[in-house]
Amino acid sequence: MTRKIRVLIAKVGLDGHDVGARVVARSLSDAGMEVIYTGLRQRPEQIVLAAIQESVDLIGISILSGSHMTLIEEIICCLQKHEAGDIPVIAGGIIPYEDIKMLKEIGVVEVFLPETPIQEIIEYVQNIIE
């Protein structure tokens, strides 16, 4: 029996718009994954500790507030500090296209912009975990 893929979906910082995060969370769950959604206002360290505690295979960050560079960089640093740098991080939300390259340079594996079909995200997660 294959172990279910475990995913942590998190909202980092003060941004309170979580429709996208909940849709992704429920869609991944409907696709057979174990999903933990942290809710709002998570600090980078809280997200990392939750990810480690829940033994997740992937972290998905939702952020619409424009503070993605600062906060995602902190998450990645914190993952490395806790020796969990092998957990892939994906991001989504309102992120300028030009920033995707920079996010990938600091270690984000993929960024999903608005209008991405949900099936694309599901398949990406399934492929990257295998």
Add this chain to the structure above:
Amino acid sequence: MGDNEQLGNLQNAKTTWEKDCLEPWLKRVPERRREFQTDIGLPLKRVYTPIDLPEVDFDYQKSLGFPGQYPFTRGINPTMYRSEPWIVRAYSGFGDPKLCNERYKRLMDLGVDEITMAVDLPTQVGYDSDHIMAKGEVGKVGVAIDTLRDMEILFEDIPLSSLKRVAMLGNSFGPIALALFIALGEKQGLRPSEFVVDLQNDVLKEYIARGTYIFPIRPAVRVATDVVGYCARNAPHWYPMTFCANHINTAGAGSSKAVAFALANGLCYIEHLMEKGYKIDEIAPLFTVFCDDRADFFVAICNSRATRRVWARIMRERFKAQDPASLGIKICAYSHGGETLLEPTNNIARITLAALAYILGGVQFLSNASYDEVLGTPTVDAAKTSVRIQQILAHELGIADIVDPLGGSYFIENLTTQIENQILRELQKVEEHGGAVAAIENGYYVSQLTDGAMRRKREFDTGERPSVGVTKFRSESKIPTGAFRIEPTVEARQVERLNKVRKERNTNAVKDALEYLREVAKSGQNLVPPALEAVRAYSTIGEMCDVLRDEFGEYQGKEYFSKKGSEK
């Protein structure tokens, strides 16, 4: 010939048309779908005739009446835009106050009636710009406001009396927001009677659809309603609260369910105030409602009409309100929904059509999204276009020359009542859960939103609801670049300004004012007077909110989704 006989003849004529004209036609030219439906699940007939009025109990006097009279379906006053167009609002804010002041001056040049301040997230959740949680967030989604000094800079050369209304989108610290405007007015030499303040101040929706809550729910309701109570006695020409369906709709509810949830929230505030001893006619006139439909043009029109009628009936039947100002509620709208990241200039058409729908529905306050808002903070050109769209709608083409021009349309009247019925059914469900606070706490609201959001995403992805340029007629995949950027030095500049204020102010005055605020927080009296004293002394938003956090606690956000298929 009696009415029934006329309808009978009409039904026969329709049956003949179906047999002789429609059916042969359909064999050659089928319709695009087997069934047509709105985003909110209401079936759409092919064509509407007088036959479709009895099923909604249409009676001109009962269902419509005349504009400016109960039940206000046709309009909030007798002449509507023939006297004055709706108020043209610009929702705007970013960076630090000095930077944002420039944008506000540009907006004034363009001729806006109202500026609604977008304040940044640290401000909205009661943190100073140098708080640890503010890092990276200062000045991003709105302008950073830490003290009265920032308001003075923000409105330099912009007297509050030069705008029809001035607004702030602070929802969790209402008394402080109100105090900031009162104190700013004082600095500008203005009495409250000389300008008009509008606060969204609808904290209940924050727990489910917007997320800028600070305190636990019950104290938060007190904080928000203190502002209404204060204005009822001191500034009844102000707008201390707009209960919002818009955000709830955006979060997935669908427009009628969103109005129902918003109404439940509004009724919670009203009941709280009445328990404190306010009479309905003292407070109801101070509420406005923010509603929209982001998916269907005609639903957006009818939603406004239905909302006015629902409110009027509830106010009269449930609360026995007498004052027409209590019975007729003013509506605020935001033209958005369906905007795409690809081909952003297409959004100009979407925004224009949404705005037109709200105008045809008779709203009082309108702001347009900007066509590049999907990329980030609006550029000045996009903000300008949004203002010009409203002005074109108001002054060209004669749209503003007739009150409720679509009233009497068989379709519009049928749909208005269907929507009204849907709103009432959904409101009843919330009340069966125990009302707004219960529906937040037991997760009912949030599960409804997620269900709706899932459906919308599915309809978008499958193309069931086409998105031009994205899922239909896609000709390019170039994601636009050039999003508006907040200068990276904004945060440091703002912190410097904040430190300067802290150094220069009278620390004893601040200490005393914060003590007074604490006492009133404990005693249950109105929070606006102590907030005003604290604001005048240049207390920071963080300091004032920290006092309230000490007394009320902080809301512990819930994790609504943890296991497959279950929502907490």
